[in-house]
Amino acid sequence: MPRPIHVPRINNNDDEVKLIAFLVSPGEAVKSGQAVAEVESEKATVVVEAEEDGFVIETSGTQGQMLDVGAVLLWLGETPDETVPQNDPAPQSVDGQAGTDRPTAGALALIGKHGLSAVDIPAAGARLKVSDVEAFLSGNAPPAEPERPPAPQFGAPDAGGKSTEFSAYEAAMLHSVSWHAHEAAATYLEAAYDEADWQAFAQGFRDRHGLLSSPLVPLMAYQLVRHASDNPDLNSTVHNGRKFVYDRVNLGFTVHIGGKLFLPVIHEADGMNAREFVDAFAGLHRSAMRGKLQPADMKGATIAISSMARWPVLRHMPILPPFVSLMVAHSAPQDGRSILGATYDHRVLDGAAAFQALNHLTSPDDKEITSK
Known part of the structure; x- marks a missing residue:
């Protein structure tokens, strides 16, 4: 029913x-x-x-x-x-309605300040109150705010205003964008492809494994992991003026929650089979949606993927996270065709290597995905 x-x-x-x-x-x-x-x-x-x-x-x-x-x-x-x-x-x-659906104004303000979800906080009475939120916070201390990097200086603004501190989230975003803009030699390319093969492949994987939703983006991300494992240049960066090749492939993927963008990371993804990877992807995504990500869940990405297909966005150019040399952009299809893009660090990768990686993702490779 x-x-x-x-x-x-x-x-x-x-x-x-x-x-x-x-x-x-x-x-x-x-x-x-x-x-x-x-x-x-x-x-x-x-x-x-x-x-x-x-x-x-x-x-x-x-x-x-x-x-x-x-x-x-x-x-x-x-x-x-x-x-x-x-x-x-x-x-x-x-x-x-349940008490957690009806917080008081004070409780709602406190929930918003700490980035919490009302459904996760037990209420002592019929409604969620400030005292309930405070009790929850005392037993679930939020992680310490990351150190805030100094903002790059380009002179002074030409119009009047006032200077304010960045929030922890804003400081993290500033750090990523500044690395992309001032450290990496960020370059972008894209390729058009027919997503029908990926949709059919993902549907078949879903049916075989009894999944509730299509794992198209996770499977594309897993194929990227396998390709990076076989091509170490994709899984490298620049550190102290030298090339730094990572030991393992850690896949970061974007999640947009409550007006904020997060990058959960699947660590040692190259050691997983496809089903393990899809489950890890789904688990981190659920944690992000519920506000349960921990700082360790968002550190250590060596390669990344971003999808804006659900909005739907037809193409986008992602910002490289610090010390990541390739980030793939998955977008929504239009008239049966889709655009797959990639931002890459030209200090480590040339255009041919970046395009080869991107072109490799335009169709599913059953052997590569199911080989482990």
Whole structure:
């Protein structure tokens, strides 16, 4: 029987929220706890999660639309071909929502300040309060903020304003962008290809292994790992004026959560088989969606991939993370064709080597992916 997922209340004073994006599509299988949509009020952005396994059979609303709190956001069914009930259910009562869906204004502010998720914090009463958040923080101390690198100086701004400190997230972003701009000889190239072969290959892998969603991007990332393992120049960088070749292949991939971009890293990916890698990819992605990534989960990338297909973006040029010489950009298809791009550090790789790596990913290599 189809089950609805309702629009959550984010702020006590708001009876509507804006739909930022659906993270799943009709027909797609989802697992309990998987993020299915992002919504926001004037004060916060919230990731909506599925409460049980199922298939998305219908979504309600379009990007940027204001939705009533308690209205049906999407429907889940036991099979992808179930029919949505003709008579829509009455909006979910605000008073019937769980306490973690209705934090007080003070608790909501504290949750946002520390980058937490209300669903992870136990409430002592009917509603989540500041004291609940403080108790949670005392038992789950957040990691220390990374050291903030100094901003590069290019003179002074020409217009009036004031100087403020970067947040920890902003400082990390500054560090990455500054390395890309001032250390790497960052260069970009791209290739057009037909994604149909990848879609069919990923669907076959999904069916053979009983997965709930298509592993297209993880499998493409795994093929990149195998190729980098066989071509050490791809898995190298420059350090102290010398070429530095990594011992293992650590694959970083981008995840965009609550307006912030993160790069979880699958360590020693070259020692995994395809199924182990896909599971590791999915596990880190779930941790990111739930705000559970640890500092160690985002360190040590030696090669990387970025996908913006879900927005959908037709092409993009990724920023190289520090000491990464190749980052592949996967984008959405258009009229059956897709663009696969790559940003690379020209100090380590020439255009021929970068294009060879990129061209290698334009179609799945069954032997390479299933050889381990």
